[in-house]
Amino acid sequence: MIPTSFDYVRAGSVREALGLLALGDGTKVIAGGHSLLPMMRFRLVQAPKLVDISRLEELRGVQEYKKGLRIGATTTYAELARHPLVRERCPVIAEVAADIADIQVRNRGTIGGSLAHADPASDMPAVMMALDAEFQLRSKKGGRRTARAREFFKGAFVTDMTEEELFTDILVPGMGRNAAVYVSFDSAASGYALAGVCASIGRKRATISDISVAVTGVAEVVFLAGALERMKDTKCDAAVLAAAAKEAVAGLEIAGDVHAPSSYRRHIAEVAIIRAVERAYQRAGA
Amino acid sequence: MATLFGSGIKRREDPRLITGQATYVDDVKLPGLAYAVFARSPYAHAKITRIDVSAARQAPGVIAVYTGADVKDRLVPVPCAWNVPNCDLKIPAHPLLAYDKVRYAGDAVAMVIAETRAQARDAVDLVDVDYEPLRATADPEQATQPGAARLHEEIPDNIGFTWVVSGGDAAAAFQHAEVAVSQRIVQQRLLPTAMEPRAAVAQYNRGSGQLTLWATSQNPHIHRFLCSVMLKLPEHRIRVIAPEVGGGFGSKIPAYPDEALVSFAAMELGIPVKWTEDRSENYKVTIHGRDHIEYVEMCGTRDGKITGIRTRVYAGLGAYASTAAPGIPTILHGLVYSGSYMIPNIHGTIYGVYTNGTPVDAYRGAGRPEAAYLIERLVDIFARKIGMDPIEVRRRNFIPKDKFPYTVATGLIYDSGNYEAALDKALGILDLKAFRAEQAKARKDGRYLGMGLVSYIEICGLGPSQVAGAVGFGGGLYDSAIVRVYPTGVVKVYIGASPHGQGEETTFAQIVASEFGYPVENVEIIHGDTDNTPQGWGTYGSRTTAVCGSAVKVAALRVKEKAKLLAAHLLEANEADLEWKDDAFRVKGSPDKAKGMAELALMANVAWNMPPGMEPGLEATAFFDPTNFVYPFGTHICTVEVDEQTGQVKILRYIAVDDCGPPINPMIVDGQIHGGVIQGIGEGLQEIAVYDEEAQLVTGTMMDYAVPKASQMPHIEVAHTITPSPVNPLGVKGCGEAGTIASAACLVNAVCDALAPLGITHIDKPLTPARVWAAIQKAKGATP
Amino acid sequence: MERPVTLNINGRSHTVQVEPRALLVHVLRDTLNLTGTHVGCDTSQCGACTVLVDGQAVKSCTTLAVQAEGTRITTIEGLARGDTLHPLQMAFWEKHGLQCGFCTPGMILTAVDFLAQNPDPTDDEIRHAIEGNLCRCTGYQNIVAAIKSAAATLRAGNAGAAA
Structure with a gap:
């Protein structure tokens, strides 16, 4: 398993990386390489040149941003899982990061790389959607722009990014009184989600004042389950929740595959929605 | 030492394995080594209408490219070695490289040899094959139904054998039974997944006519035999070495086209050639x-x-x-x-x-x-x-x-x-x-x-071999050991089986050391090289300890028997008056008059004072065939x-x-x-x-x-x-x-x-x- | 397309000519003859290729050699101090934590990183920690026992060093 030949440049600055991407010659960005290299080894992806951004300090790390977080694109899952600020401000990100793949992958895999890769079964897109995060993108011609997570994922491995853009930062708004939980049922082989759900819930006493639920792994693309809006102003009534969960996945095109037929995927997505919402509701009340 | 047999001592194979010093096949390096990569069919069933390897031959670093047409008249198809009788067994030819038709996704159609792995891999993308896809099925029940895709012209219903086992009168029993239950059961296909993928390194010396093949094998003697058939090379000109082997679970028993083709290339080109499976290749071509x-x-x-x-x-x-x-x-x-x-x-x-x-x-x-x-x-x-x-x-x-x-x-x-x-x-x-x-x-x-x-x-x-013969197994099922005692008393044991993780370097040493009153460190077990081990039939079917371990025990007892005669001679005692006690032969009643194995080994190997008629040396070979x-x-x-x-x-x-x-x-x-x-x-x-x-x-x-x-x-x-x-x-x-x-x-x-x-x-x-x-x-x- | 890359491996600096596409594991094995690092899959799952890069367990089959320039790499060959085995190597030996040995170097190096993060793990935590290292021989039971035993040894050693 050897990739086709390519040239390699270790970028000394973001500007240099943007310059190389602006050439429009199919150059791809590599950081941890854990999304790109497996595809390249199977020759499913070929590129004339890789630009390595993994050592650009300005793209790495976690800072306070308003009441939330600014996360550099090349921050690894291992760093997120351990980061005190992430654990305090937005524990669901640390929890999900800590459970992605395995130690070795978490040591190299970066959050920005994974989000830009947009695997329809990966976990973090659902978290970003539920938390209404924003992604900062830069290109030589277009400068900086911000894309809402909720508008970023366009299909399986397809995003709102152009080939010339570099994913630089993630802005996660403050959680306020909200609490978030991610629940997934994973493929025994790959560990990817058959269904993964992130629920973010705010409460006023026993009443749900705010709810966002995002679902990954089930459909062609991660999506926000609007049906769960009806939980707002309820006290997390089980019957309402079950009906809303059913509705959330009812009309979906769900492809079956070797890991689970579509009937099971639909069912397990409902279960994941129910469990995520219930737990987030409990956590928000704690 | 009486407790050595039955004791959970640490394994003797581990120090090299936990320090990265073990040599698996892909670790073998030889001067001038070239690399083979196979072009494999993407179709499960198709006619090959054209193969063009000219671009691959021109690619950087490429030394040779072979297709089925190049080898079909020079090499023998992969043999099947278990001809089960009384079941109308039909064994179709399994060409080493497909030339007219491919029958599963992964069937090899060409072999590229290049100076580096990467160059060989690159050139495989240039092998140009036209296929005419045919209907296919991987379901063994469906494949017997009328109208199913036919794999082999000579087997119209795809049924390779119909074997019946019968004892008593089942029809009558079911007819008269008070209760009967039935069930359709699917026992799914599995992928053995030995952690080490298969690999082969072949080196041919044109001067001596000797082929050395390092192979991921559970049974190097069987591989020697089957390679000799496929390559039409006499068995004594082939040396198969199974060095460290990273698990097998059955998947490293069979003969495959790959190791024979790598050997063929090494012989044709006069340079050593290595091939190592990728995991996804392993899942496609190594047995299920x-x-x-x-x-x-x-x-x-x-x-x-x-x-x-x-x-x-x-x-x-x-x-x-x-x-x-x-x-x-x-x-x-x-x-x-x-x-x-x-x-x-x-x-x-x-x-x-x-x-x-x-x-x-x-x-x-x-x-x-x-x-x-x-x-x-x-x-x-x-x-x-x-x-x-x-x-x-x-x-x-x-x-x-x-x-x-x-x-x-x-x-x-x-x-x-x-x-x-x-x-x-x-x-x-x-x-x-x-x-x-x-x-x-x-x-x-x-x-x-x-x-x-x-x-x-x-x-x-x-085992036993007689049963193996009766049921059509193309080999024996005995196993073998040579117990060789060196002048300083230490022992090397050469065995016919070929452990690859099961720990027999330890357990077999325990058998011999217990017998000889030795610390286990005095005994080394050698396996996996057909040039220095006696004919054996390999490690599978939970047979190694029961069969080969028994050969080790028998050979050790033979050595000990000779040692006893020598001890009697040196002690000027009757053999009948000697007993094995406290790790030595001792004269009954005079336990101080004693000879241990180390001393007897020296005396046997220098042969200064042997009993009349006794040959020098201290070693024995045993072929153990269970009943x-x-x-x-x-x-x-x-x-x-x-x-x-x-x-x-x-x-x-x-x-x-x-x-x-x-x-x-x-x-x-x-x-x-x-x-x-x-x-x-x-x-x-x-x-x-x-x-x-x-x-x-x-x-x-x-x-x-x-x-x-x-x-x-x-x-x-x-x-x-x-x-x-x-x-x-x-x-x-x-x-x-x-x-x-x-x-x-x-x-x-x-x-x-x-x-x-x-x-x-x-x-x-x-x-x-x-x-x-x-x-x-x-x-x-x-x-x- | 080859270029010189300097890699610091097991405390020694090596400058090698590599193509950018060369994976770290291939450079270790084929160029530098450090064959204790193995390749067991092609989808970054089996962990047989695990090495330490700046102390972190990394799959060397999913890392380009050019990316590793300037890092400190430890392979299984560099883990023991002279003749003194690392406590994890010792524990794998004592607890029968290996059979064919193919997965063992990667398994041990993952455990080195893991125990540095979590010096006193439960069995369950150990089982999760080695999810990225597949073993087909042992059923994992003795590997878990070995890592647990090594953790105790390392804790005792650190306590001794602190005292």
């Missing part, structure tokens, strides 16, 4: 296991007596007959249908079916797990039908311990056993009463707990909780009580059990090789084939009973496959017990959450 579709029945009386078992089995062979393939679902499967029980009437019809899948051959347990699975599933289904505790049904049908040796209806003679003792021990560990109480309480709370139990037997220690198979047995128990909502199965406890005779090294025996059990749980819970409608393997990487991970697997509680076998001087049975034979059935029995309140009696493995959930929905009358 199981692949049965079975219609099985059991009959008996209302008071729990089993009177008959009947089967019809479609056993997938894949596209070609792999080396041992015909023997697996027949001799190693159908003959074992009596299990641990006295079943007077047995009938089985087994169809070996060619399909457009990867060839199927021996995978851990090979035929016997499939047998244990169907028997032990049927016992539970039968017990449910008559409303009797399945444990009681087992007790009522066990072969009693005083009936051994016992001849079952299929004609096998079981060597020794005490099945009830193992069952009782396992139940004692579980605390059955407490579990049933917990289960009853859980059911009231709407939770599904279950207990599965399996009392298996295994036929292993493969019968050995029959390990045991009872495993598994308890589970099934999540009704998600279909997830959680294993609560797994208890394994196995009887493999007296353990030489209990630590190693337990390790074999652990590994075997987990492989069977993987089979029961999550492993499945899936082909789509076009016979494409869709679980072609580890992203899709669920090799068990540590976090998915339970802790195993291991215990033993010890019943020696009378058929070998060590009294040992086998332990390598036992765990796998028991555990898949045990898990499925547990889940079916858990879901019994829903009326579920069977779910085909693997019990993925999706399958369990679907079964629950179906039982509840919902459409999943």
Whole structure:
């Protein structure tokens, strides 16, 4: 398993990386390489040149941003899982990061790389959607722009990014009184989600004042389950929740595959929605 | 030293393995080494209408490119070596490189040799082949139906053999039975997944005419023989070396085209050539296991007596007959249908079916797990039908311990056993009463707990050779050892078997050291090189300790016998007056007059003062051919909780009580059990090789084939009973496959017990959450 | 397309000519003859290729050699101090944590990183920690025991060093 030949440049600055991407010659960005290299080894992806951004300090790390977080694109899952600020401000990100793949992958895999890769079964897109995060993108011609997570994922491995853009930062708004939980049922082989759900819930006493639920792994693309809006102003009534969960996945095109037929995927997505919402509701009340 | 045999000493092979100093095949480096990569068919079934390798030949670094046309008249197709008699066996030619037609996705069409791995890989993309796709199927039942795709012109119905096992009168038994149950069972295809992919390095010396082949082999002598056939090269000009081998589980028994082609290239080009499989290539071309579709029945009386078992089995062979393939679902499967029980009437019809899948051959347990699975599933289904505790049904049908040796209806003679003792021990560990109480309480709370139990037997220690001949096995099933004592007294033992993780460098040293009164460090075990080991038949079928270990013991005793004569001579005593005591030959009554093995070794090797007529030197060779198979047995128990909502199965406890005779090294025996059990749980819970409608393997990487991970697997509680076998001087049975034979059935029995309140009696493995959930929905009358 | 890359491996600096596409594992094995690092899959799952890069367990089959320039790499060959085995190597030997040995180097190096993060793990935590290392022989049970035992040894050693 050897990739086709390519040239390699270790970028000394973001500007240099943007310059190389602006050439429009199919150059791809590599950081941890854990999304790109497996595809390249199977020759499913070929590129004339890789630009390595993994050592650009300005793209790495976690800072306070308003009441939330600014996360550099090349921050690894291992760093997120351990980061005190992430654990305090937005524990669901640390929890999900800590459970992605395995130690070795978490040591190299970066959050920005994974989000830009947009695997329809990966976990973090659902978290970003539920938390209404924003992604900062830069290109030589277009400068900086911000894309809402909720508008970023366009299909399986397809995003709102152009080939010339570099994913630089993630802005996660403050959680306020909200609490978030991610629940997934994973493929025994790959560990990817058959269904993964992130629920973010705010409460006023026993009443749900705010709810966002995002679902990954089930459909062609991660999506926000609007049906769960009806939980707002309820006290997390089980019957309402079950009906809303059913509705959330009812009309979906769900492809079956070797890991689970579509009937099971639909069912397990409902279960994941129910469990995520219930737990987030409990956590928000704690 | 008296305690060395039976002691769990640390393994002697480990220091090199834990420090990165071991040499596996892909680690072999030779000057001028070139690399081979194969171009393989993307289609499962297609005519080849054109192959153009001209661009590949021009690619940077490429030394040569070979196609089927280049080799078909110069090399012999891959042989099948198990010609099971009386079953109308048809073995189609298996060309080393396909030239007219490809029959499975992965069939090789060209071999590229280049200076580097990367260059060879790049050039494979330039091999240009036109295919005319044909209809394909990987389903062994479908493949026998009228109108199915035909793989081999000479086999119109794709049926490679029809083998019948029969004992008693099953038809009459079923006709008159009080109760009969039946079940369709699918025993899915599995991917063996030895962690080390296969590899080969070939070097040919044109001056001496000697070929050296480093190969990932469980049986280098068999590979030498089969390569000699394929290459048309005399056996004495081939040296096969199996250096460190990273697991096999059956997948490194067969002859494959690859190692012969690499050898051919090395001979043609006069340079050494290496080939190493990628994992996804391994999943496509290295043999698979199981692949049965079975219609099985059991009959008996209302008071729990089993009177008959009947089967019809479609056993997938894949596209070609792999080396041992015909023997697996027949001799190693159908003959074992009596299990641990006295079943007077047995009938089985087994169809070996060619399909457009990867060839199927021996995978851990090979035929016997499939047998244990169907028997032990049927016992539970039968017990449910008559409303009797399945444990009681087992007790009522066990072969009693005083009936051994016992001849079952299929004609096998079981060597020794005490099945009830193992069952009782396992139940004692579980605390059955407490579990049933917990289960009853859980059911009231709407939770599904279950207990599965399996009392298996295994036929292993493969020998004797006379039986091998009678059942068409293309080789012997004895094994061999040379025990060579050096002048300083230290010992090297050269063995015919070829361990690859099972620890015989330690256990065999324990055998010899115990015999000689030595510390184990004085004994080295040498294996895996056909140029310095005696003819042997390899490591598989849980045979190495029972057969080759016995050869080691016999050779050691021969050495000791000679040493005793020499001791008598040197001590000026009668041989009859000597006794072996406290690690030396001593004159009875005068224990100070003594000679230990080290001193005798020196005297024998310098030969200054030998008894009249005695040859110098101290070594012996033994070829041990057992008088019968050995029959390990045991009872495993598994308890589970099934999540009704998600279909997830959680294993609560797994208890394994196995009887493999007296353990030489209990630590190693337990390790074999652990590994075997987990492989069977993987089979029961999550492993499945899936082909789509076009016979494409869709679980072609580890992203899709669920090799068990540590976090998915339970802790195993291991215990033993010890019943020696009378058929070998060590009294040992086998332990390598036992765990796998028991555990898949045990898990499925547990889940079916858990879901019994829903009326579920069977779910085909693997019990993925999706399958369990679907079964629950179906039982509840919902459409999943 | 080859270019010189300097890699610091097991305390020694090596400058090698590599193509940018060369994976770290291939450079270790084929160029530098450090064959204790193995390749068991092609989808970054089996962990047989695990090495330590700046102390972190990394799959060397999913790392370009050019990316590793300037890092400190430890392979299984560099883990023991002279003749003194690392406590994890010792524990794998004592607890029979290996059979064919192919997965062992990667398994041990993952455990080195893991125990540095979590010096006193439960069995369950150990099982999760080695999810990225597949073993087909042992059923994992003795590997878990070995890592647990090594953790105790390392804790005792650190306590001794602190005292």
